[in-house]
Amino acid sequence: MKNQRKAKGLLFTGRVPKSNVTIYYRNGDFVVRPANSEGKRSNTSQQFVQRQRMRHSIALWKALKPCQPLFTNGKTNYNGFIALANRLPVVFVPKFWEDCAALLMPDIPVSEGTLLPIKQQIGMVDGTPALMTNLKATEWEQPERWMLYTAEQVEGNTTPMVRFKVREVSLDEFTEVDGCLALVDNEFSNEMKGWALVRMDGDRCSSQGIVTRCTYYERFTTEEAMQKAAESYGGLT
Numbered sequence: 001m002k003n004q005r006k007a008k009g010l011l012f013t014g015r016v017p018k019s020n021v022t023i024y025y026r027n028g029d030f031v032v033r034p035a036n037s038e039g040k041r042s043n044t045s046q047q048f049v050q051r052q053r054m055r056h057s058i059a060l061w062k063a064l065k066p067c068q069p070l071f072t073n074g075k076t077n078y079n080g081f082i083a084l085a086n087r088l089p090v091v092f093v094p095k096f097w098e099d100c101a102a103l104l105m106p107d108i109p110v111s112e113g114t115l116l117p118i119k120q121q122i123g124m125v126d127g128t129p130a131l132m133t134n135l136k137a138t139e140w141e142q143p144e145r146w147m148l149y150t151a152e153q154v155e156g157n158t159t160p161m162v163r164f165k166v167r168e169v170s171l172d173e174f175t176e177v178d179g180c181l182a183l184v185d186n187e188f189s190n191e192m193k194g195w196a197l198v199r200m201d202g203d204r205c206s207s208q209g210i211v212t213r214c215t216y217y218e219r220f221t222t223e224e225a226m227q228k229a230a231e232s233y234g235g236l237t
Helices: 047-068 078-083 216-220 223-232
Strands: 014-016 021-026 029-034 110-111 122-126 128-133 143-152 159-169 176-178 180-184 193-201
Touching: 014 047, 021 122, 021 223, 047 078, 078 110, 078 223, 122 180, 122 193, 128 159, 128 193
Parallel strands: none
Antiparallel strands: 014 021, 021 029, 122 128, 128 180, 143 159, 143 193, 176 180
């Protein structure tokens, strides 16, 4: 008959933080090893790209979150946003920048939902900049609300950031152009800002992304930017 060893007392496996060790059970014995590896963290070009992508998506979310955006197709607003933001162009920033470093670019998601999306672009109305839409005045239905998200690129002292704000717009703020509604204002000439008009109806919304003329982010998408950023993290492996 095969002998079976029975251990007495409380048994557990896992990491013991204060002791900086990990304990696990293998081949009938408990093994203790250091919890942290002393080896250099792997940082291949593919890994670096993915880390930079996720870092930027999280920074954008932290900036947008106070505006209470809706992303109803995900398990949480955060998960819904991250899934969409991870499709944006990758930007490479150095390690010494703060975690809040973020860059304004087209299509930053501000909402995701089931309501009919609004087509929008920046244009001109009688010589004045405008946010043009495909909305008709007859499409205004209560209790639907239209929310205007504004994103602004702020260079700051050392770290570029994106600041978001949101406000409700009323029907009388629009100008009718060729049967469609437009928001007309000199603000829409600002190349360091972007906008998105979102339909809201309770916990439902339209899927919208930022439209902008901002090109500041492009300098952080180059091979040179990637190499400089990677060097600040100790280089690629």
